[in-house]
Amino acid sequence: xxxxxxxxxxxxxxxxxxxxxxxxxxxxxxxxxxxxxxxxxxxxxxxxxxxxxxxxxxxxxxxxxxxxxxxxxxxxxxxxxxxxxxxxxxxxxxxxxxxxxxxxxxxxxxxxxxxxxxxxxxxxxxxxxxxxxxxxxxxxxxxxxxxxxxxxxxxxxxxxxxxxxxxxxxxxxxxxxxxxxxxxxxxxxxxxxxxxxxxxxxxxxxxxxxxxxxxxxxxxxxxxxxxxxxxxxxxxxxxxxxxxxxxxxxxxxxxxxxxxxxxxxxxxxxxxxxxxxxxxxxxxxxxxxxxxxxxxxxxxxxxxxxxxxxxxxxxxxxxxxxxxxxxxxxxxxxxxxxxxxxxxxxxxxxxxxxxxxxxxxxxxxxxxxxxxxxxxxxxxxxxxxxxxxxxxxxxxxxxxxxxxxxxxxxxxxxxxxxxxxxxxxxxxxxxxxxxxxxxxxxxxxxxxxxxxxxxxxxxxxxxxxxxxxxxxxxxxxxxxxxxxxxxxxxxx
Ligand SMILES: Cc1cc2nc3c(=O)[nH]c(=O)nc-3n(C[C@H](O)[C@H](O)[C@H](O)COP(=O)(O)OP(=O)(O)OC[C@H]3O[C@@H](n4cnc5c(N)ncnc54)[C@H](O)[C@@H]3O)c2cc1C
Numbered sequence: 001x002x003x004x005x006x007x008x009x010x011x012x013x014x015x016x017x018x019x020x021x022x023x024x025x026x027x028x029x030x031x032x033x034x035x036x037x038x039x040x041x042x043x044x045x046x047x048x049x050x051x052x053x054x055x056x057x058x059x060x061x062x063x064x065x066x067x068x069x070x071x072x073x074x075x076x077x078x079x080x081x082x083x084x085x086x087x088x089x090x091x092x093x094x095x096x097x098x099x100x101x102x103x104x105x106x107x108x109x110x111x112x113x114x115x116x117x118x119x120x121x122x123x124x125x126x127x128x129x130x131x132x133x134x135x136x137x138x139x140x141x142x143x144x145x146x147x148x149x150x151x152x153x154x155x156x157x158x159x160x161x162x163x164x165x166x167x168x169x170x171x172x173x174x175x176x177x178x179x180x181x182x183x184x185x186x187x188x189x190x191x192x193x194x195x196x197x198x199x200x201x202x203x204x205x206x207x208x209x210x211x212x213x214x215x216x217x218x219x220x221x222x223x224x225x226x227x228x229x230x231x232x233x234x235x236x237x238x239x240x241x242x243x244x245x246x247x248x249x250x251x252x253x254x255x256x257x258x259x260x261x262x263x264x265x266x267x268x269x270x271x272x273x274x275x276x277x278x279x280x281x282x283x284x285x286x287x288x289x290x291x292x293x294x295x296x297x298x299x300x301x302x303x304x305x306x307x308x309x310x311x312x313x314x315x316x317x318x319x320x321x322x323x324x325x326x327x328x329x330x331x332x333x334x335x336x337x338x339x340x341x342x343x344x345x346x347x348x349x350x351x352x353x354x355x356x357x358x359x360x361x362x363x364x365x366x367x368x369x370x371x372x373x374x375x376x377x378x379x380x381x382x383x384x385x386x387x388x389x390x391x392x393x394x395x396x397x398x399x400x401x402x403x404x405x406x407x408x409x410x411x412x413x414x415x416x417x418x419x420x421x422x423x424x425x426x427x428x429x430x431x432x433x434x435x436x437x438x439x440x441x442x443x444x445x446x447x448x449x450x451x452x453x454x455x456x457x458x459x460x461x462x463x464x465x466x467x468x469x470x471x472x473x474x475x476x477x478x479x480x481x482x483x484x485x486x487x488x489x490x491x492x
Contacts (some may be wrong), residue, residue, distance in 0.1 A: 003041040003145045004180050006152040009121065011135035011142040016049075020115030020140065022091070022195055023049060026107070027057040028130070029122035030147045031077045032235040033084040033187055035277035038145035040186040042118040045143075049115050052195035055085055056110060058095040058103055063126055065425050065432065067225035068216045069392060071096070073233030073429055077275050079211050080234040088187035091195045093202070096209040100220060106206045111138035113199050120274070121146040123153065123333040124340070124434045149278050149327040151177050159335035161347060163447050166328040167320070168303030171296075174323075178293040181279050225426060228392045231269075238270035246284050253314040257397040259478040264396060265318070269429035271326070281322060285315050328447065329438030341437040343417045343444070350445025353459030354413040360456045364409045368419050371406060374483075380466040380475055381405050383482035385423070390482070392429030397473060403443030404464040408457055413444060 002008070025042035033039060039055070046053040059074055060066070078094045085092040093110075097103040111117060119131060121144040135142045146153050155173045160166040197203070217223065231237075245265040256263040270276045286292065289311045302308060305324075309316050332340050339345040346354075366376055374382035374389070384398040394402055407416040420440045425431035442448060450460035469475065 001040060001183065002044050003037045003147075004152065006154045007037055007121075007146040008041070009144050009146075011119070011131055011144050012138070014139050014141050016116045016141045017114065017139075018049075020049075020051065021113045022046070022052045022054045022115065024110055024114045024117045025053060025055045026117060026119040026134070027055055027081065029120040029127055030274035030277070031057065031074065031081065032238075032275050032277065033081060033088075033185075034235060035182045035184055035280040035283075036186065036274075037147040037182045038118060038120045040183050041143070041145045043186050043190050043192065045116060045118060046192050047190070050193065051115055052091060052193050053190075054091045054093060054110070054114070054195060054198065055081070056093040056095065056106075057081055058106065059097060060103060061097045061219050061221050062100045065222070067222035067426070069225045069227050069427070069429065071216055071219065071221060072227035073231075073269065074273060075211055075214065076233035076237065077235065077273060080236050080275075082211060084187065084235075088190065089194050090187065090190075090192065091198065092208075093198065093206075094209050094211055095206050096211075096214055096219070098219065103206065106202070107134045108137050108139075109199060109201045109205065111140050112201075114138075114140050116140050117142040119144055121153070122148060123330060123337065124437070125432045128337060147182065147274075147277065147279075148330050150174075150282050150323050151327050153330060153334045156331055157335075159332050160328055161447070162449070163324055163328050164303050166331060167305065167324045168301050170323055170327070171299070171301035171303065171308060175293050175297050175299075178282070178296075181283065182277065184280070184283075222426075228390070228429060231392070231429070233270070233273060233275060235270075235275045238267065238276035241266055241270065242276060242281060242284060246288055250285070250288065250318060251312075251314055253318045256317070258473050259395040259398055260474050266393070268433070268435065269392065272430040272433040272435075278322060278326065282319075285311070285318060285322075289315050325438070326435060329434035332438065332446075333434045340434075341421070341441075343414050346441060346444055346446055349450050350448075350461055353450070353454070353461060354444065357457050357459040358412055362409060362411065362457060365411050366409050368422060371419055372423060376405075376409065378405065378466050379479050379483055380470065383475075383479045386482040388423065388427045392427060394428075395478070397469070398475075398478075399439065400443070401464050401466060401469050403440060404458075404462075405466070407443055407461075417444060 023042055023046040025039055030036045030038050042053055057078055082092055151170055151173055156169050249263055252263045255261045291311055295310045305320055306316055309319055336345055374385040376382055384394045384402040388394045403420055406420050410416040424436050445461045448462055451462045454460050455463050
């Protein structure tokens with residue numbers, strides 16, 4: 001089926017080449033073959049034009065923070081795509097760039113024999129720039145499809161200052177949005193003709209990468225950030241994790257702030273790389289709750305956090321993170337494309353109060369290197385940083401503390417912002433996501449209100465301390481585990 005109109009956009013005004021040989025889906029942000037409006041739309045175009053489909057999935061080596069960790073995770077996913085598309089008889093071109101700029105020209109060459117191009121809309125990091133560039137370079141029509149979240153990005157043509165206001169918007173549009181979900185398995189029964197070879201220029205200059213033999217060491221990326229041991233990327237691993245969450249953990253989700261209880265989904269890296277869709281996650285929770293959209297039809301948009309969906313308290317808590325918090329961050333990127341990640345985009349109250357306290361003496365001041373190497377005086381902070389370095393993730397509650405203490409222990413809030421961005425995106429498997437900037441900017445006051453009493457350094461920005469955290473949640477084992485030698489197995 002064609003993508004819903006409010007998820008579809010034209011990226012250029014080039015024509016469809018009616019006598020082209022195939023339709024291309026450039027799998028850019030939604031790196032999966034399930035629950036994917038973009039892939040579904042490309043299949044619909046191929047069916048309409050009675051042409052084969054080519055799926056191209058490329059991996060650049062020159063984006064900021066490219067490392068063995070991020071590459072290994074994405075390449076796991078590419079193997080899953082290769083197998084799923086081969087089983088469906090669809091041509092797949094996986095291309096891992098071997099040297100900087102080696103991929104330049106690939107899309108123009110592929111488009112030269114194509115009817116049209118379809119790709120993903122993703123409002124963050126380099127993706128909008130890449131899409132704009134390729135759309136201008138190719139001589140056939142390119143359409144973009146928003147498969148980012150449960151709520152179409154265009155349903156809210158403004159940025160939201162508070163999660164409460166965005167939640168009310170979610171309540172307003174959820175029924176419509178959930179009544180049109182992507183197809184679970186769009187390749188099944190697609191009935192597309194097969195392709196008789198890619199253009200010679202493409203196969204000669206950009207041959208499909210042999211994903212099983214690729215040596216990461218040969219690529220010009222950061223080899224100091226190693227893949228996370230025992231963690232695989234890709235849709236198969238994502239589904240296994242989602243299954244484990246639904247069977248064992250969702251019922252105790254309200255305990256998710258406890259670092260020593262495994263209660264959250266752990267899905268953020270797979271959601272970030274598009275290896276699993278928010279729609280599919282939503283669908284699994286709805287199934288678990290025997291819930292369907294008719295239960296919210298005509299319901300008043302209250303913006304209330306609890307009791308609106310009509311699910312159990314644990315599932316409602318999870319929905320609030322998956323839909324409200326995840327998608328308010330997407331919404332900010334969509335509506336502030338130029339500055340969503342910049343310090344200057346903070347709310348006025350936060351910039352004002354942090355400026356008023358810029359000269360307050362700091363109890364400790366650490367450099368980027370000291371933070372990076374977990375060399376602060378605080379064992380809880382060091383444990384969180386060690387978890388990030390080792391596992392590519394920090395437990396959610398401690399991630400908040402991690403950020404707040406960077407603000408406390410740097411010489412300026414602008415420097416704290418720089419250090420958070422650097423460490424989060426370098427080591428986090430879910431880094432460089434709208435949530436990355438959402439979380440970092442939340443530390444500095446975004447989506448939040450002014451808090452009293454006014455404090456040193458933080459001013460009216462919400463304050464957190466390790467001592468308070470240790471009083472509220474159990475952290476003893478967490479601190480011991482992540483400050484011990486790396487051989488200690490992960491808690492999660
Ligand atoms: C300083 C800081 C940096 C952060 N950096 C990132 C990041 O790089 N990438 C990232 O995905 N999240 C980030 N977050 C948000 C949050 O910490 C993670 O999304 C969450 O811990 C992921 O764990 P989970 O998948 O088990 O979440 P679950 O609790 O299982 O929630 C399910 C999904 O909902 C979304 N979600 C959950 N909590 C939040 C939240 N507070 N804000 C926005 N979305 C949320 C995520 O997509 C998550 O995978 C950051 C938060 C802070 C305070």
